[in-house]
Amino acid sequence: MRPSLHGYCHGAELRVATIPLVHLSFHIDKVSGKARAGRLLTPHGEIETPVFMPVGTVASVKAVPQETLEELGARIILGNTYHLYLRPGVETVRKLGGLHRFMSWPRAILTDSGGFQVFSLNELRKVTEEGVTFRSHLDGSSHFFSPESAMAAQIGLGADIIMAFDECTEYPAERARVRESMELTARWAARSKKYFEEHKNEVPWSGNGHVGTDAFVRPAEQSSAASASNSPTLAAKSAARVGHPLSGDSVQSLFGIVQGGMDRELRKESAERTIEIGFPGYAIGGLSVGEPRELTREIVESTLEHLPADKPRYLMGVGTPEEIVEYASLGVDMMDCVLPTRAARHGLLFTSEGRVSIKQARYAQDENPLDPSCSCRVCARYSRAYLRHLYASNEVLAQVLNTIHNLSFYLDTMRRVRHAISLGEESRFLSAVWSRPKP
Amino acid sequence: MRPSLHGYCHGAELRVATIPLVHLSFHIDKVSGKARAGRLLTPHGEIETPVFMPVGTVASVKAVPQETLEELGARIILGNTYHLYLRPGVETVRKLGGLHRFMSWPRAILTDSGGFQVFSLNELRKVTEEGVTFRSHLDGSSHFFSPESAMAAQIGLGADIIMAFDECTEYPAERARVRESMELTARWAARSKKYFEEHKNEVPWSGNGHVGTDAFVRPAEQSSAASASNSPTLAAKSAARVGHPLSGDSVQSLFGIVQGGMDRELRKESAERTIEIGFPGYAIGGLSVGEPRELTREIVESTLEHLPADKPRYLMGVGTPEEIVEYASLGVDMMDCVLPTRAARHGLLFTSEGRVSIKQARYAQDENPLDPSCSCRVCARYSRAYLRHLYASNEVLAQVLNTIHNLSFYLDTMRRVRHAISLGEESRFLSAVWSRPKP
Numbered sequence: 001m002r003p004s005l006h007g008y009c010h011g012a013e014l015r016v017a018t019i020p021l022v023h024l025s026f027h028i029d030k031v032s033g034k035a036r037a038g039r040l041l042t043p044h045g046e047i048e049t050p051v052f053m054p055v056g057t058v059a060s061v062k063a064v065p066q067e068t069l070e071e072l073g074a075r076i077i078l079g080n081t082y083h084l085y086l087r088p089g090v091e092t093v094r095k096l097g098g099l100h101r102f103m104s105w106p107r108a109i110l111t112d113s114g115g116f117q118v119f120s121l122n123e124l125r126k127v128t129e130e131g132v133t134f135r136s137h138l139d140g141s142s143h144f145f146s147p148e149s150a151m152a153a154q155i156g157l158g159a160d161i162i163m164a165f166d167e168c169t170e171y172p173a174e175r176a177r178v179r180e181s182m183e184l185t186a187r188w189a190a191r192s193k194k195y196f197e198e199h200k201n202e203v204p205w206s207g208n209g210h211v212g213t214d215a216f217v218r219p220a221e222q223s224s225a226a227s228a229s230n231s232p233t234l235a236a237k238s239a240a241r242v243g244h245p246l247s248g249d250s251v252q253s254l255f256g257i258v259q260g261g262m263d264r265e266l267r268k269e270s271a272e273r274t275i276e277i278g279f280p281g282y283a284i285g286g287l288s289v290g291e292p293r294e295l296t297r298e299i300v301e302s303t304l305e306h307l308p309a310d311k312p313r314y315l316m317g318v319g320t321p322e323e324i325v326e327y328a329s330l331g332v333d334m335m336d337c338v339l340p341t342r343a344a345r346h347g348l349l350f351t352s353e354g355r356v357s358i359k360q361a362r363y364a365q366d367e368n369p370l371d372p373s374c375s376c377r378v379c380a381r382y383s384r385a386y387l388r389h390l391y392a393s394n395e396v397l398a399q400v401l402n403t404i405h406n407l408s409f410y411l412d413t414m415r416r417v418r419h420a421i422s423l424g425e426e427s428r429f430l431s432a433v434w435s436r437p438k439p
Numbered sequence: 440m441r442p443s444l445h446g447y448c449h450g451a452e453l454r455v456a457t458i459p460l461v462h463l464s465f466h467i468d469k470v471s472g473k474a475r476a477g478r479l480l481t482p483h484g485e486i487e488t489p490v491f492m493p494v495g496t497v498a499s500v501k502a503v504p505q506e507t508l509e510e511l512g513a514r515i516i517l518g519n520t521y522h523l524y525l526r527p528g529v530e531t532v533r534k535l536g537g538l539h540r541f542m543s544w545p546r547a548i549l550t551d552s553g554g555f556q557v558f559s560l561n562e563l564r565k566v567t568e569e570g571v572t573f574r575s576h577l578d579g580s581s582h583f584f585s586p587e588s589a590m591a592a593q594i595g596l597g598a599d600i601i602m603a604f605d606e607c608t609e610y611p612a613e614r615a616r617v618r619e620s621m622e623l624t625a626r627w628a629a630r631s632k633k634y635f636e637e638h639k640n641e642v643p644w645s646g647n648g649h650v651g652t653d654a655f656v657r658p659a660e661q662s663s664a665a666s667a668s669n670s671p672t673l674a675a676k677s678a679a680r681v682g683h684p685l686s687g688d689s690v691q692s693l694f695g696i697v698q699g700g701m702d703r704e705l706r707k708e709s710a711e712r713t714i715e716i717g718f719p720g721y722a723i724g725g726l727s728v729g730e731p732r733e734l735t736r737e738i739v740e741s742t743l744e745h746l747p748a749d750k751p752r753y754l755m756g757v758g759t760p761e762e763i764v765e766y767a768s769l770g771v772d773m774m775d776c777v778l779p780t781r782a783a784r785h786g787l788l789f790t791s792e793g794r795v796s797i798k799q800a801r802y803a804q805d806e807n808p809l810d811p812s813c814s815c816r817v818c819a820r821y822s823r824a825y826l827r828h829l830y831a832s833n834e835v836l837a838q839v840l841n842t843i844h845n846l847s848f849y850l851d852t853m854r855r856v857r858h859a860i861s862l863g864e865e866s867r868f869l870s871a872v873w874s875r876p877k878p
Contacts, residue, residue, distance in 0.1 A: 058828070058832045058834065088831070096806060364531060389498065396839070397501065400502065
């Protein structure tokens with residue numbers, strides 16, 4: 001019998017204020033140098049950190065079915081609020097039970113605040129104290145994001161972790177401009193938190209039994225989950241029966257974002273002001289905006305010093321395979337980047353032996369697997385010659401297979417990082433990650 | 440341990456003329472009315488008939504990984520010689536061990552002769568007794584196909600079943616033109632067979648132990664398969680060990696094609712002349728070229744009367760789900776069509792409840808699965824609302840999921856057809872296939 005996806009109702013009438021609303025929990029299991037190996041428990045499952053989060057901009061990690069993401073071991077993916085707000089629209093996603101159910105992804109999701117896309121995709125944006133007016137890149141229509149509306153959007157989408165609305169400062173910028181921007185972000189952070197605290201019980205899946213792998217519950221179980229929604233105990237039992245602990249974490253968590261451009265003092269001040277507002281996790285934003293990589297590293301390293309050791313630290317929008325290893329070694333717990341998926345669609349593949357531009361004619365008769373050290377389904381089955389042919393022929397399957405491999409490489413790299421940390425191999429951190437068995 | 444794809448050598452020095460070269464075998468298990476349920480045994484596995492063959496034009500069924508095709512139960516797919524000849528080129532595929540190994544598809548493959556594409560994609564073609572001069576649709580370069588070169592190309596590609604080079608007569612056409620074209624096809628069929636008989640041992644996998652699921656043989660087994668290539672007995676044992684019977688069918692099979700336009704008398708004459716040349720299977724070509732569907736059916740029905748009952752009958756380039764059921768009921772054993780894959784990419788989906796144009800706004804908040812009676816991975820997991828969103832957002836995943844569903848629907852339909860025949864339900868043939876359990 002095929003499980004029905006959408007068997008029980010949800011909505012305001014089922015929300016129960018008596019269910020304890022607990023933030024996500026973060027446990028550090030091992031510290032090695034500055035690096036930390038830990039576990040982040042969300043309403044949609046546990047995530048081992050440091051973690052790389054594949055980007056699924058409009059509720060799809062481009063070209064990859066959700067079952068393949070599961071097979072690859074992805075425990076959390078990222079959605080872009082800006083894109084989802086424009087299409088299919090927050091109200092549609094909310095009515096359909098939130099992002100998890102909409103895209104049939106039972107594991108964790110993080111949404112950004114929309115701030116970065118508003119700044120990177122809109123040349124005609126207008127920023128005021130109240131918020132940002134911008135035009136849709138799809139049809140030119142005018143829209144407005146404020147800290148409050150960005151929170152409302154992210155609550156409606158229902159990711160496990162959502163982000164404060166921030167201004168991503170352009171690079172380069174004068175110090176006065178960077179300060180002004182950082183202070184605006186701090187004020188917006190306070191407004192974001194206030195709105196979130198007042199509305200966090202409006203998440204589509206809060207307190208209505210929609211947890212964990214519920215998308216795969218059979219109808220009979222769904223009915224009991226629905227009827228159990230007035231009882232935390234019954235709801236917990238129902239959740240346990242479908243293979244996922246409820247663990248009391250039935251609300252979203254809001255992370256703050258540190259800005260401050262390339263100025264170490266302003267970064268320190270931004271960190272302090274954001275921590276003063278108080279969040280269960282902190283992100284470093286406004287990097288990878290065109291500055292030299294050495295500067296990125298310097299700002300990351302100095303900013304991390306000012307973030308609390310017991311909270312997850314999320315470096316937004318990085319990086320190459322080498323960079324995510326390096327940032328993990330500096331103490332970053334979470335990262336995301338479009339690089340593995342976007343590069344894949346352009347034929348740039350990451351392997352244990354370096355980059356492969358699969359479009360090159362030199363691979364036309366290369367019978368070897370793309371990466372002899374990779375165990376992904378692409379490297380197990382297909383040759384470089386075939387992947388080159390698919391790319392040269394503009395076949396859709398090229399995008400599918402290339403993306404699966406690149407994501408596998410990134411996720412596998414982070415598994416090696418976690419293993420190296422757990423072994424306490426800080427001094428040999430990079431080499432432990434990069435030395436691979438010969439084929 | 441990851442299986443190595445390309446572990447042993449192949450080529451002229453390993454070809455052994457002493458291996459018996461036996462044609463494919465075809466067994467009819469049940470006849471019900473005019474319909475037949477049977478089994479076609481090829482060098483790359485057994486195929487239950489009637490069978491629908493997904494089209495993999497340039498060595499890829501667009502957007503679907505080979506492992507998913509296996510999961511869907513596809514036992515044979517089709518490749519287009521014209522496209523493969525242009526890209527990646529026959530010599531490249533031949534050097535890489537043939538199409539099966541090139542695309543890592545261990546099951547059966549059929550290639551067309553290139554005739555249909557030359558005619559449908561080339562307005563500047565020039566036909567002579569010798570062959571056809573045409574221009575590449577990719578770069579405008581000039582090429583020439585003759586019966587001999589089309590056979591050489593198909594032998595180099597190494598499909599299990601290959602097709603005689605024919606002229607696909609345009610529609611409408613005068614009777615004199617149809618006769619002239621049919622007679623040219625008959626002369627080309629004789630030349631195709633002559634070349635094939637003289638060169639069939641040049642197939643990349645003939646007599647060198649490359650059979651069945653060899654792509655997944657571990658290196659040690661590959662070595663023994665290679666060393667066994669001088670001994671049919673050892674080769675058979677090696678093949679059996681990797682899960683696939685060698686069964687002596689170590690060469691390709693060449694099918695003849697009946698032409699004759701929409702003229703029943705010329706179709707009869709074409710059938711008789713093709714049968715006189717002698718092939719292990721017969722195709723009906725030159726239909727679905729713009730004529731009314733009723734005329735297609737009439738020509739199919741009358742042509743089938745003139746084809747030998749004990750040989751597989753292949754109707755080229757059809758059809759809709761209703762049509763493939765109807766043609767199977769008339770006694771057709773094999774069919775292929777781009778419709779399920781191409782329609783999927785344009786958002787047209789086939790379901791047990793009729794066609795669904797998933798782009799329509801009416802599905803934007805439809806939480807139901809695409810087809811409640813379908814057990815494919817798409818219907819088991821995703822909602823119509825999500826599929827509609829993917830399509831509206833121009834996401835690559837829309838092409839992937841839509842194609843998987845449509846192929847599942849076609850292959851499932853043919854399973855129902857075979858089941859109905861095996862039950863002897865000729866009188867209730869269509870209703871047996873189309874009546875489905877309610878969700």
